[in-house]
Amino acid sequence: MMRRTLLTSVAVIATLGPALAQPAPFDMSPESDRVVVPVPEAPSAPVEVAPVAPPAFSRFIVPGASLRLVGEEAKQGVVVYLTAAQAAAPATLNFSLLNALVVAPEISSLRVRINQTEIAATPIASSSGATPVSIEVPAGVLRPGANIVDFRATQRHRTDCTVESTYQLWTEIAGNSAQLVFEGENLERIAQLTDIGAVGVDETGNTTLRIIAPDLADPVAQAAALHLVQQIGLALRTPKLSVVLADAPSEERLPGVLDVAIMPAAELPAEFQMAQAQASAGPLAAMLPMPSGANTLVVSGPNWDTILRAGDALASAAPVSPERPRFDLPSPLPLMQGGASANLASLGVDRLEFNGRRYTTQLQFELPADFYAYRYGELELVLDAAYSSDVLPGSEIDIYTNGEIASATPLLRTDGGTLKNTRIRIPMTNLRPGRNEATLAVNLQTRSDAACNPGWTGTAPVRFVLSNNSELLLPDYARATVVPDLQVLTGSAWPYAGDAVVPIALGQEQDSLVAAMMFATRIATASGRVISFEVVPQDNLLPENNAILVMATSALSPLNLGRTGIGNTTATQSSDDTLLNQFRNSETEGPLTGISNWLQEKVGLDLSDLTLIPPPDLPFAPPAETLVVSQVRQPEGGVWTVLTSSTGPALHAGTERLIDTPKWRSIGGRVSALAPGEDDITVVPANAVSIIPPEPASPFNLRRVAANWFSGNILYFALAVVAGAVLLMLITSRVLTKIGRPS
Numbered sequence: 001m002m003r004r005t006l007l008t009s010v011a012v013i014a015t016l017g018p019a020l021a022q023p024a025p026f027d028m029s030p031e032s033d034r035v036v037v038p039v040p041e042a043p044s045a046p047v048e049v050a051p052v053a054p055p056a057f058s059r060f061i062v063p064g065a066s067l068r069l070v071g072e073e074a075k076q077g078v079v080v081y082l083t084a085a086q087a088a089a090p091a092t093l094n095f096s097l098l099n100a101l102v103v104a105p106e107i108s109s110l111r112v113r114i115n116q117t118e119i120a121a122t123p124i125a126s127s128s129g130a131t132p133v134s135i136e137v138p139a140g141v142l143r144p145g146a147n148i149v150d151f152r153a154t155q156r157h158r159t160d161c162t163v164e165s166t167y168q169l170w171t172e173i174a175g176n177s178a179q180l181v182f183e184g185e186n187l188e189r190i191a192q193l194t195d196i197g198a199v200g201v202d203e204t205g206n207t208t209l210r211i212i213a214p215d216l217a218d219p220v221a222q223a224a225a226l227h228l229v230q231q232i233g234l235a236l237r238t239p240k241l242s243v244v245l246a247d248a249p250s251e252e253r254l255p256g257v258l259d260v261a262i263m264p265a266a267e268l269p270a271e272f273q274m275a276q277a278q279a280s281a282g283p284l285a286a287m288l289p290m291p292s293g294a295n296t297l298v299v300s301g302p303n304w305d306t307i308l309r310a311g312d313a314l315a316s317a318a319p320v321s322p323e324r325p326r327f328d329l330p331s332p333l334p335l336m337q338g339g340a341s342a343n344l345a346s347l348g349v350d351r352l353e354f355n356g357r358r359y360t361t362q363l364q365f366e367l368p369a370d371f372y373a374y375r376y377g378e379l380e381l382v383l384d385a386a387y388s389s390d391v392l393p394g395s396e397i398d399i400y401t402n403g404e405i406a407s408a409t410p411l412l413r414t415d416g417g418t419l420k421n422t423r424i425r426i427p428m429t430n431l432r433p434g435r436n437e438a439t440l441a442v443n444l445q446t447r448s449d450a451a452c453n454p455g456w457t458g459t460a461p462v463r464f465v466l467s468n469n470s471e472l473l474l475p476d477y478a479r480a481t482v483v484p485d486l487q488v489l490t491g492s493a494w495p496y497a498g499d500a501v502v503p504i505a506l507g508q509e510q511d512s513l514v515a516a517m518m519f520a521t522r523i524a525t526a527s528g529r530v531i532s533f534e535v536v537p538q539d540n541l542l543p544e545n546n547a548i549l550v551m552a553t554s555a556l557s558p559l560n561l562g563r564t565g566i567g568n569t570t571a572t573q574s575s576d577d578t579l580l581n582q583f584r585n586s587e588t589e590g591p592l593t594g595i596s597n598w599l600q601e602k603v604g605l606d607l608s609d610l611t612l613i614p615p616p617d618l619p620f621a622p623p624a625e626t627l628v629v630s631q632v633r634q635p636e637g638g639v640w641t642v643l644t645s646s647t648g649p650a651l652h653a654g655t656e657r658l659i660d661t662p663k664w665r666s667i668g669g670r671v672s673a674l675a676p677g678e679d680d681i682t683v684v685p686a687n688a689v690s691i692i693p694p695e696p697a698s699p700f701n702l703r704r705v706a707a708n709w710f711s712g713n714i715l716y717f718a719l720a721v722v723a724g725a726v727l728l729m730l731i732t733s734r735v736l737t738k739i740g741r742p743s
Helices: 084-088 164-168 193-199 219-236 270-281 304-310 312-317 447-451 486-492 510-527 558-563 572-587 593-603 648-658 699-711 714-740
Strands: 002-006 011-015 056-060 066-070 073-082 091-099 109-114 117-123 131-137 145-154 170-174 179-183 208-212 242-246 257-262 284-287 296-300 341-343 352-354 358-367 378-387 396-401 404-410 417-427 434-443 464-466 471-473 481-483 502-506 533-535 547-550 627-633 639-644 671-674 682-684 690-692
Touching: 066 073, 066 145, 073 084, 073 193, 073 358, 091 109, 117 131, 145 193, 193 219, 193 257, 193 284, 193 312, 208 219, 219 257, 219 304, 219 312, 219 502, 219 510, 219 533, 242 510, 270 284, 270 296, 296 304, 304 312, 352 358, 396 417, 404 417, 434 486, 434 510, 481 486, 486 510, 486 627, 502 510, 510 547, 510 639, 510 648, 627 648, 639 648, 648 671, 699 714
Parallel strands: 011 284, 208 242, 208 257, 257 296, 502 533, 502 547, 547 639
Antiparallel strands: 002 011, 056 179, 066 170, 073 145, 091 131, 091 170, 091 179, 109 117, 109 145, 284 296, 341 471, 352 464, 358 434, 378 417, 378 464, 378 471, 396 404, 396 434, 481 690, 627 639, 627 671, 671 682
């Protein structure tokens, strides 16, 4: 059967049907409601037929190389999108386990949940080699759309009862082994735009977009392609999207690969002729059946303007919403405005009864692009918990924000205690605009663990209880945007997402266009927002307007190169020396080194906090083949961001590495650089920044902005205090003089 739905401005074509030797013709007629019932044939003598195994279709589910469960209690989850046919089919979950040698198999287990339903628990006993695990998924557990698969490990050490030993506990699930295997025919077919998330990932955890477009040299076509790949990336719900320019459709269906034909109706090749008539009449976005079985999306229309409107079908059919989380973000991700609160249950944390030594749990939340309270503010964790009398002094509750320690609260009572409405203050130093990760770690030292009898690691009584009614509270923090700061761009798409159209200048080679597509899509998948671009020559960029440049460094004009904060790339050795010289002043021992170290250790101050006039930001000269992202606020007011490398191929390859989530979240400062063969991002902070408060201005917000700014500019604060004291003295003197003057 074939179904076709016509929207007012966008046609979405969906095709469903039995497997045929050739694809069904493109049916332009309305769907018939008539049902033909075949006449039963006369019964015949039974014939013995050898059983035939039903066809199987598998889906990789891990958006990365592996899932690693570390510690005594650990949880990792993934989101898997299924079509209605896949969700209804019999399914098996397959994966392989490998764990540390010190994990005690008799008291350690892995529990698997799908959509909050536990489907299996298996011992963790695979230290000598990877062990395959196969679990039948009960009927009714899977559902169309988003499915959350949780792996939860309880691990205990064989012989050691110390907190330190818990760091040795780990279990790993290889990404290329974790699959959902379905029984049935034609289950691989994605027929509707609402099911586009079912494209999923490949065995390496990546999703690839094959762009089939005949003429991407036209700036109008380039702008349309940049817009559409962002919409597709958001609809797919993948964290990152690799882009490949292709000349023809795929010859076979490959996991995690989506063919996308983007072109006017008149240019559709023979493989897509079934959609040409409808695309000629108006905007068209459709999943088309192909003889190869490859997942194929056609976005077309009479011209490029209508093609842009066709992409809106993706936003309506597969919107960004809490019900459609990203592949790698199964836990809730609320936006926390100033004064907001959220209990741990709403952040995906379960109630806990714990008998181990170190418990950790993670939670996530978003902050707006103009979050500006990282120097003075504190958030609070209002804790409802209790611990037994077995817990000794020296135990503590640690809070980490974005991987950095933020708070340590000791447990001092020796007779047990109840932490009812206990407020733990957490400095917001490490928080950032966009997505933030916080880790709650409970380290318990106990009397009974000192003996550590055989088997005690798993049979100890409950010693810590945590209620998920505990709350996270944010204060009314300051709102202002700091520029340049690439962290704001990569987390919130600021300042470009708020502009109606953003000028972008591209290099002449295809590598620049592909790099721009991947960079823009990664910004979209991180922020949930689409940037509208206009492709213009770099000579037409106006410094008073925001802009993005993506091209090889050699293609930048001398004028624009001087506006990007990047110097010319020279020989590798010379560039390395230049890079080292930028940090030489901070690393060289000098007479003030001891004072600087003492201030940093005792007071938390850096000598840079004690400067009146910041040093200038010198041009960054990268080594050859290094990918560089730089942001500069022009004197005329525009914010320019440049993505560049020494050559087009280096730009393409570097961008594909940069969009990997750990590297992406490391971007910051005014310059971020990724050298070939390196995994760490080099970040160059800005010395001179601009602070842009929101409009309309609020005196309460300006007070908070001033508090945050003065916290990082101590000398200015001291001068302000002195000036205030002098002014008060003068006013007091004048008043007293008038009072004491004879009448």
